[in-house]
Amino acid sequence: MSNPIRFGVLGGAQFALNHMARAIHEAEGAEFTALATSSMAKAAPFQAFCPGLKVFTDYDAMLASDEIDAVYIPLPNHMHVEWSLKALAAGKHVLCEKPIAMKAAEIDALIAKRDETGLLAAEAFMIVHHPQWARVKEMLAAGEIGDLIRVDVAFSFDNPDLDNIRNKPGTGGGAMGDIGVYAIGSVRFATGQEPEAITSANITYENGVDVTSAFTARFAGFDYSAYVSMRMSPFQEVRFHGRRGVITVKTPFNAGTYGSAEVQIRAANGVTRIETFPTVRQYVVQVENFVHSARDGADYPWSLENARGTQAVIDAVFDADQG
Known part of the structure; x- marks a missing residue:
């Protein structure tokens, strides 16, 4: 059996607790290995369903860890591009919550870094x-x-x-x-x-x-x-x-x-x-598809280019508003 993709979750968001961290923990081929949060109170419910979970109190320390292969990012929207770029630079695959950027042009830097590193970087657009x-x-x-x-x-x-x-x-x-x-x-x-x-x-x-x-x-x-x-x-x-x-x-x-x-x-x-x-269970399927792509090179159904296309439409809606 192939080695699992070891995930670190960047931040103790409620959505991660209720959905994505549990999906990572349950998905075939994935291992919920670490959580980065400065709050041990936030870490406790994650550790309750994932005993042995390693907790980092510093985001950069988790990114530097050799025990992590991929990072799931559920941080507030304005932090997505910054920490996705940092994770890629640290040699980690990235699955980042949507919207992965606030403007379409910001995604260009992520596409460039993905291509430079050869890592998988994707927006967590689970419905596809x-x-x-x-x-x-x-x-x-x-x-x-x-x-x-x-x-x-x-x-x-x-x-x-x-x-x-x-x-x-x-x-x-x-x-x-x-x-x-x-x-x-x-x-x-x-x-x-x-x-x-x-x-x-x-x-x-x-x-x-x-x-x-x-x-x-x-x-x-x-x-x-x-x-x-x-x-x-x-x-x-x-x-x-x-x-x-x-x-x-x-x-x-x-x-x-x-x-x-x-x-x-x-x-x-x-x-x-x-x-x-x-x-x-679409969140579990999303993680398993991410694993197959990151580890085995399988096609991934939602590329950064796909995410950029949607964000470009959102940008155009704001531009067209007559209010």
Whole structure:
């Protein structure tokens, strides 16, 4: 059996505790080896499910360790590029939370460092690792709903806590960075197309961050409409409307927590079939795909170039806002 990829987690973020650190611990071929945090109180719940976990009180010390092969970075958004570059320079593979950068141009330095080192560097865009999105992509490519005419995306939750980093401009907060990446990246992934133009954008700000954004775009073959919000009741759905049918992804982003992974395909004659994916754990699959790519050279489904493409669209939405 090949040696496991030994992961260090950079920071004791709640998301890492609840999702990604556990996924690393459970994924085949991965080993949750170390955590870097200055707070032993934050380290304790990680050690509870991973006995023997090594804790570093200094980020740089963990990066310098020979016991670490890869680093998962769940730090606040504005720190992603800096610490991804430091990890690559230290000879570690990098899996960094989204958005991996605050501007598309910032990703160029990561691409250059990845190419220089030959290491794997990727944004943790977990949905592309879920088989429901592979199926949607396959069905669209096969023309199962005929010519695609329109795509509609909705993603919202309610987070009024101004102490949360998502509501702080200094930490790269805002709805577009946090969940706009899903509204845009999922459609780019599924269709393989890029928007030709942002045709409208309306962004609402509170406390210096964007909290609700509604925007439209024109792709080569279809119209696109989306809204994302941190001030609305939780909801998520993606709908692909074609000439001969409609594909609806009922839990497109938080499969297993918001709801069950389910893809509905309704034909023009009203006949509907449903494909479900009840046992898939997308965070675990993401880690296993990362391991196969870093260790075995397998293709990885979401490159830095893919992440840059999504961030470029986000940049364009901000530029198009008329507010």
